[in-house]
Structure formats: structure tokens, C-alpha cells
Amino acid sequence: MLALKNVSKTYDRSKRAVNQISLDVEKGEIIGFIGPNGAGKTTTLKMITGIIQPTEGTISIDGVDIMKAPVDAKKNFSYVPDQPTIFDAISGIDYLNFMADMYDVSIRERKKRIEKFSKAFQIDDALTQKVNSYSHGMRQKLLITGAMLSNPKLFILDEPMVGLDPHSARVLKDLMREHCNKGGTVFFSSHGLEVVEDLCDRVAIIHKGKLIACDVVGNIKKSTDTTLENVFLEMTRDA
Numbered sequence: 001m002l003a004l005k006n007v008s009k010t011y012d013r014s015k016r017a018v019n020q021i022s023l024d025v026e027k028g029e030i031i032g033f034i035g036p037n038g039a040g041k042t043t044t045l046k047m048i049t050g051i052i053q054p055t056e057g058t059i060s061i062d063g064v065d066i067m068k069a070p071v072d073a074k075k076n077f078s079y080v081p082d083q084p085t086i087f088d089a090i091s092g093i094d095y096l097n098f099m100a101d102m103y104d105v106s107i108r109e110r111k112k113r114i115e116k117f118s119k120a121f122q123i124d125d126a127l128t129q130k131v132n133s134y135s136h137g138m139r140q141k142l143l144i145t146g147a148m149l150s151n152p153k154l155f156i157l158d159e160p161m162v163g164l165d166p167h168s169a170r171v172l173k174d175l176m177r178e179h180c181n182k183g184g185t186v187f188f189s190s191h192g193l194e195v196v197e198d199l200c201d202r203v204a205i206i207h208k209g210k211l212i213a214c215d216v217v218g219n220i221k222k223s224t225d226t227t228l229e230n231v232f233l234e235m236t237r238d239a
């Protein structure tokens with residue numbers, strides 16, 4: 001569903017933020033993408049979503065190259081960035097209808113999905129209000145709802161749990177799992193190692209721009225009497 005081949009990004013001609021990453025995400029998987037601050041997670045997600053261009057390598061989403069056919073590739077995924085920035089002079093419902101229009105979601109389907117997700121996230125009563133009156137968490141939930149309206153083949157999220165209360169974090173986790181159970185695919189970055197350990201089929205670890213592991217949690221941990229947190233801290237410890 002998502003294939004990265006030897007992908008690198010160099011900023012300002014010399015700053016190697018991502019270094020020769022290759023990764024395959026299969027249909028139906030949830031993969032957690034973890035790494036210390038500055039490891040290259042957001043840079044990688046921005047390259048996958050076509051926001052920035054890799055310096056080297058290729059990225060395809062359901063077989064479509066994001067650089068060669070960006071419009072077709074973008075039909076295959078939705079992206080929730082790490083900052084919930086939305087044009088905020090419009091109402092929540094106008095934003096959601098705009099997103100549904102962009103992805104050609106029928107009136108019947110959008111109504112069903114808006115009701116389902118906005119109720120689950122408890123923002124249904126606020127949808128007629130302008131986005132500029134929303135809290136950080138409400139904006140985040142509106143963005144997630146908008147991203148789910150198209151029922152994307154691949155759902156990409158950058159640190160989606162940040163700013164969510166425990167109820168909303170649970171709703172999001174359930175939604176991600178349900179999406180995969182129905183054949184969708186989820187790739188998300190996080191600093192929440194417990195969430196990743198609980199939720200993900202596989203975990204990809206990036207450190208100083210390099211992919212240092214990508215495997216099921218059990219194989220990364222090697223033994224059952226330790227946590228993903230302990231292994232992560234050991235693997236990313238600077239010598």
C-alpha cells in the first residue's frame with residue numbers, strides 16, 4: 001500500500017534529515033512510526049504526502065508515485081498533520097463539506113460519516129460554530145473527522161494523540177483499528193510508546209534519519225519481560 005525505496009532528504013544542501021529509508025506498509029496494517037525528537041518522522045511523512053520532495057528515492061501509494069502522479073496518489077490517502085491548522089473563519093460543518101466535496105463523497109455517505117465521527121468525538125454540537133472558537137483538541141478532532149470522510153485507503157497521521165483527552169484518544173484508537181479491520185491501512189507517528197505497543201501490527205523506529213528497526217513489537221522486544229519503551233530507549237541511546 002505504501003512503498004518507500006531508498007528515500008533521503010537533505011535540507012539546506014548539507015543537513016541529512018532522512019537517510020536512505022526503505023519501508024513497505026501492507027494493506028490492512030497499522031504501523032507506528034517512532035523516534036526521538038528530530039529523528040526525521042515529520043520529514044518522512046511530509047515526503048510521503050507530497051508536501052516536500054525527497055532529495056533521493058521513490059515513494060508510491062497503492063502503486064502510484066507521489067512525485068510522478070501527485071493528484072492520483074493523493075486520492076489514495078488522507079493526512080492529519082501535527083499542527084491542527086484549519087482556515088478558521090468558516091464553521092466546522094462547512095469545513096467538513098469542503099473536504100467531502102474535494103474527495104467526491106456523496107451527500108448520503110458524508111451525512112452518515114459526519115454524524116458517526118463527530119458524535120464519537122463529541123464535536124457534533126459545535127459543528128455550526130466557527131472554527132476560530134474551537135479549542136486545540138476540537139480542531140484536531142475536526143481535522144481527523146475531515147480526513148476520514150473519504151474512507152481513505154491509507155490514513156496517515158502525525159502525532160495524532162497530542163492534545164486529545166483520554167476519551168477522544170480511545171475513540172481515535174478504535175477508529176484506526178476499525179479502519180484496518182475493514183481493509184484500510186494506517187501509518188502514524190507517535191511519542192506514545194504504550195499506544196504504539198498496544199495498537200500497532202508493526203513498529204518502525206527512526207533514529208538520526210535512519211530506519212533502525214521495522215518489525216512486530218514482539219520481535220523488537222525480543223523478550224516478554226521488557227517494554228517497548230525500554231527497548232526504544234536502549235536502541236536510540238547515544239553512545
Ligand SMILES: Nc1ncnc2c1ncn2[C@@H]1O[C@H](COP(=O)(O)OP(=O)(O)OP(=O)(O)O)[C@@H](O)[C@H]1O
Nearest residue numbers: 011012015017035036037038039040041042043044
Ligand atoms: N524546513 C527545515 N529546514 C531545515 N532543517 C529542517 C527542516 N525541517 C526539519 N529539519 C531538520 O530535520 C531533522 C528532522 O526533523 P523532523 O521534524 O523530521 O523530526 P521529527 O522526528 O518529526 O521530530 P519531533 O519528534 O521533534 O517532531 C531535524 O534535525 C530538524 O532540525
